[in-house]
Amino acid sequence: MINSDDLRFFRIIANHSSLAATARALNVTPPTVTQRLQIIEQKLKLKLVERHARQISLTDEGLLLAERARLILAEMDDLHEVLNSQQHEISGCLKILAPLGFGQEYIAPLVTEFQGQHQSLSVELELSDNPDWSSGHAWDIMIYIGELRSSSLKLSVLAANRRFLCASPAYIARYGQPETPADLRQHACIALRENAEDVTMWRFTANGSDKQEAVRINPRLASNDGRVIKQWALAGCGIIQRSEWDVAAQLKSGELVRLLSDYQLPSADIVALLGTDLRARSARTSKFLELLKERFVQQPWNQ
CATH class of the missing domain: 3.40.190.290 (D-Maltodextrin-Binding Protein; domain 2)
Structure with missing residues (x-):
């Protein structure tokens, strides 16, 4: 029987293009990743990953496990936060994706400020100008600037941007x-x-x-x-x-x-994209979104 650690480990594999990239993300050796993946596959008696020359792809069973793992782990994190909220504490891991330049200039300082206010909270901030939209639901908040043609994510405007x-x-x-x-x-x-x-x-x-x-x-x-x-x-x-x-x-x-x-020119409003609606959103996500709106409505770049 697999456990929550196995699910978290497989989610990391699913979010990377190769086992070598997974090893770098976990700061372990590639053989360690391969061995642990084999143990999970043996537990389930299923093949989860197809190994190619320089990359991997998930089997149908692997895709199903990755998606269900996301839901299960999100529920576990939310349960942990609900229990902690009885003590008025924001905790868990807040995962944020933001554009490189804007993220360095404006998001990173707010991350350190927010985490400093909530010592039981950890934050993962990834900066990229070419985000992988297929893994959009892996993030609590995605900051986006530009023309958004279509998205299944919830949109919240943070600031007008010409x-x-x-x-x-x-x-x-x-x-x-x-x-x-x-x-x-x-x-x-x-x-x-x-x-x-x-x-x-x-x-x-x-x-x-x-x-x-x-x-x-x-x-x-x-x-x-x-x-x-x-x-x-x-x-x-x-x-x-x-x-x-x-x-x-x-x-x-x-x-x-x-x-x-x-x-x-076409405007490029600064928006937050979220994978859940308001009722299902975690407290850490809602509070950080409130902080973003509070600061960016003032358009600090024009101060």
């Missing part, structure tokens, strides 16, 4: 400013590759109009790291499309200049 087109004064002095979106085809544009968006299609809406104009850019430079493209723009390498939270300080200081201000 997108701006901008460049450095040095770039403008050398190449001039675009007067219309179509002029961008003659400029050096820089693309940020994130969230599987079509990052070379820039869409504009003239102020006071509902008509959208789309321009396909041919980026001179592209990166999956927002910090890199901002540094390129600051260095005068080209024009970027970037979130208000990231460039507000540089626009205020004059290091960057907003372009095509007579047009609006």
Whole structure:
């Protein structure tokens, strides 16, 4: 008979692409992971994992076990928290996924503050600009910025966030400013590759109009790291499309200049995605969500 430790161990395997990656996550050797997996399979008399050259895939039985393990472990964690709540204590493990740059700047400080207020709570914060949506339910809260086409997760808006087109004064002095979106085809544009968006299609809406104009850019430079493209723009390498939270300080200081201000880009609200509805949500998740809303409604990047 398998136990809760076996379920937690198998959930870690299910969330990684290989047994070697699982070993790194657990800080153990790959043979240790293989041996423990074999013991679980022997207990169940089932094959749970197909081993390939450099990766693994779950069998149908493995997929079923991973999903049921998620539900069982969530129930166990919630039960533990309910029991602790009798002592007015927030505990358990809060799992958060956030974008890399925004997570470093704004989420990580709130995590340490929140954990400091609740000493029985542990927090796992993963930062990624290319999250694995298939494992979305493995997280209590996912912070998302950008165009969200579809999701089965619950959405809670944390803050409005506009997108701006901008460049450095040095770039403008050398190449001039675009007067219309179509002029961008003659400029050096820089693309940020994130969230599987079509990052070379820039869409504009003239102020006071509902008509959208789309321009396909041919980026001179592209990166999956927002910090890199901002540094390129600051260095005068080209024009970027970037979130208000990231460039507000540089626009205020004059290091960057907003372009095509007579047009609006699609907004990219900062939202929290949650795997459960309000009634089933744990206290640790609800309280952290309250903290996020309290802080971000003030838009600290504009202070």
